[in-house]
Amino acid sequence: MSEAAEMSTTSRRTLLCCGAAVLAGGSALGVAGCSSSSSGSTTTDGAGSAPSKSAAPVEVGAAADVPVGGGKVFRDQLVVVTQPTAGQYKAFSARCTHAGCIVDQVKDNQIQCPCHGSRFSVTDGSVQDGPAPKPLPSYPVSAENGRLVVQK
Template identity: 65%
Template sequence: MSEAPETSPATSRRTLLCGAAAVLAAGGAVAVSGCSSSANSSDQSGAAKGPVDLGPASAIPEGGGKVFREQKIVVTQPTAGQYKAFSAKCTHAGCIVDQVKNEQIQCPCHGSRFGIADGAVQDGPAPKPLPAYPVTVEGGNLKVTPS
């Protein structure tokens, strides 16, 4: 009586590469999904919902402004006592603006510049103004409501 030769499963190169690709794809999906999760209540743009207390209005220089990177909000004071708030997300490629200088909100990625009074594009490539948010001063603190 003849016995069948003992065989062991052989892994082909194709099977190995497909398996590795599946593992990498799953890991990438987990990594990407982890980027969008947030511990605080926020919308898909990352801006917090409801009024956000940004601290003392006195921290915003007249003729300038301040970027609140974590909240993705920029607040300016074009003239004494007049506060403006905008999304800090550039309308060109979605980068977060990094500073307010020379009466302009400045994006570091591609050089877009926005006016501190109205968020209007002063220098491209941004295609449209920064979205404006309602801002109030309550008890000396800035309260901004992202939309």
């Protein structure tokens, strides 16, 4: 494949990421994070499920802070937790799948992004209104001793 043809198939994000790493004196570690392949241990199934990579559980806050039928954005942890029905908690990435902005509120049964108006379901993170192209990734969540614990 010619260099021009190969460059035209490279995504803008990959090009920007790798170019920045090389310009910054890019070490092998910096360039390794710029792969455009879909293989690796942190993948999603495209339906908004959590990455397959395991991490330590993260305590995000008090279960009592998440209203029934609503939710709360835990900005520091980049997680939004909802409670569609009493005692049923759902956790999602707080990073919008459109441009990466952080969602700012849960209102009218929707997780809302302030940047471009994307809205997501409090039940499953699915896109309710665009321009977001896909659902918010979900994470396992549990209430332990009144505290919410998310497996990111």
